[in-house]
């Protein structure tokens with residue numbers, strides 16, 4: 009419904025604009041676009057989410073004064089499709105969070121720059137877009153913040169850092185929206201926030217409310233466990249990733265007495281820093297019918313030869329129960345090149361759900377424009393390609409054989425995906441089925 013309506017509006021606008029262009033040819037030149045009338049609405053819609061103070065982008069694009077000096081750069085960045093960042097191959101799938109500009113919006117920004125980047129009449133400006141201070145979701149009902157700041161050194165590799173934070177929830181909660189905000193985003197490669205139910209033994213002897221790494225744990229079994237959990241994810245954060253907002257009737261479940269476990273991957277950049285990451289939660293107004301869980305397709309056995317420029321790794325799994333697919337979030341490191349999610353049908357044909365031309369600096373989630381019911385027995389496949397050649401500008405060492413590991417100089421192959429299942433089911437029950445298969449939790 010919503011989607012076709014938007015498309016309809018676009019078509020109409022396009023037609024009007026084309027007529028104006030045709031009419032303009034023989035007559036006086038069409039007046040160039042102005043900031044307030046033509047440019048600001050695009051910025052509000054597609055750019056301010058990152059280009060405002062405190063967000064991912066280095067400069068704000070909210071006012072004429074901020075935007076004017078960058079008119080040429082903006083025109084170039086949108087013309088080359090570098091901005092807004094989006095890496096899905098347009099041939100496959102439709103995504104609700106696709107921020108791509110229309111051809112018309114791109115030419116408006118180009119014409120504005122070419123025509124002298126005029127301000128125009130401030131009276132034409134749309135009302136300022138309302139952003140919650142510090143959040144891209146509405147004001148959270150609860151903010152769960154790491155109580156102890158983590159000190160990040162100026163140089164070197166930092167082991168995954170954990171901080172377990174008690175929620176003190178006295179009743180079960182359904183989380184409909186969630187956003188992770190590091191206090192020093194420049195040092196956060198990614199963060200995973202796990203939900204640890206009160207009866208979980210995972211990291212039970214680790215400190216609560218204090219930062220630790222696996223190597224600081226005295227129990228060897230817990231050291232190993234740090235990297236392996238069956239706990240459900242609340243959400244994954246990486247630069248450029250959008251907060252989670254589930255449709256009405258769907259939410260993530262956080263039981264009473266649960267802890268949130270922040271698993272932080274910090275990277276160093278020459279400057280020491282300290283970080284206190286928070287998770288903002290908005291609760292569902294009514295108990296939902298469906299529960300959202302995050303599953304993953306992993307291949308830990310990857311061995312990428314030196315110099316290989318298009319090395320393929322795949323993993324398949326079979327869904328044990330019916331599940332409604334909501335979103336996809338591929339994760340690789342510096343040698344990641346392409347990532348694809350497929351359904352392998354019984355007749356052997358392959359349907360591509362998403363293909364991402366991977367960019368390490370932008371790890372995005374891809375939210376399906378229309379959720380998709382996958383029946384029990386559906387074969388899902390994830391395929392990743394790696395560029396370990398010297399032509400990959402991010403490659404730290406093309407002479408190295410690369411295997412699985414936490415650090416960005418090692419590799420990962422993780423296809424996270426979110427599904428909705430009945431509210432009364434949990435991850436354990438979801439995996440109970442007859443027969444066996446390779447789907448990881």
Ligand code: HEC
Pocket residue numbers: 050051054055056057058059064065066078081082085086091092093107109248249
């Ligand atoms: C998801 C966050 C995000 C969104 C949305 C986004 N940007 Fe950016 N933008 C960034 C970040 C981060 C950088 C700096 C790093 C980089 O250049 O990749 C950047 C850099 C830029 C640059 C500088 C490029 C250069 O040549 O140095 C321009 C211009 C720009 N953005 C314009 C835009 C415009 C116009 C939009 C909307 C149509 C937009 N961006 C949407 C995050 C975003």
